[in-house]
Amino acid sequence: xxxxxxxxxxxxxxxxxxxxxxxxxxxxxxxxxxxxxxxxxxxxxxxxxxxxxxxxxxxxxxxxxxxxxxxxxxxxxxxxxxxxxxxxxxxxxxxxxxxxxxxxxxxxxxxxxxxxxxxxxxxxxxxxxxxxxxxxxxxxxxxxxxxxxxxxxxxxxxxxxxxxxxx
Numbered sequence: 001x002x003x004x005x006x007x008x009x010x011x012x013x014x015x016x017x018x019x020x021x022x023x024x025x026x027x028x029x030x031x032x033x034x035x036x037x038x039x040x041x042x043x044x045x046x047x048x049x050x051x052x053x054x055x056x057x058x059x060x061x062x063x064x065x066x067x068x069x070x071x072x073x074x075x076x077x078x079x080x081x082x083x084x085x086x087x088x089x090x091x092x093x094x095x096x097x098x099x100x101x102x103x104x105x106x107x108x109x110x111x112x113x114x115x116x117x118x119x120x121x122x123x124x125x126x127x128x129x130x131x132x133x134x135x136x137x138x139x140x141x142x143x144x145x146x147x148x149x150x151x152x153x154x155x156x157x158x159x160x161x162x163x164x165x166x167x
Contacts, residue, residue: 054119
């Protein structure tokens with residue numbers, strides 16, 4: 001009955017995905033407040049997955065707080081909220097061969113708090129990340145995306161909102 005997800009006469013967009021071994025991992029971890037902590041994506045922590053180095057990670061606090069996200073193309077040790085707001089330091093810090101590294105910031109690693117994550121590995125023709133320089137032109141193609149995406153998330157800089165668009 002919550003208006004955010006079921007308001008009368010409000011059109012709601014949704015997406016769903018399934019963990020795919022070696023490509024998409026879905027998991028949970030409990031925060032411990034430690035800096036430089038590796039969250040492993042493996043059969044041990046996520047039975048539906050095998051080790052892989054993600055290209056994009058989204059972390060969602062279990063409580064009602066802002067979701068953080070980072071792609072491998074974003075500046076080191078920087079994540080961004082999915083709403084408007086500046087860059088977060090000491091949150092999703094980077095990517096390693098079997099997962100991602102988080103910092104001690106409370107939005108990503110508060111002691112005793114549960115966090116859910118989705119990690120994607122770039123797969124040519126299916127999942128890609130990248131960068132481009134804006135030029136202000138309308139109807140601009142973004143190269144080198146080699147497929148017609150069904151969902152896109154764009155983050156311009158530290159102060160602009162993330163924008164997402166389902167097809």
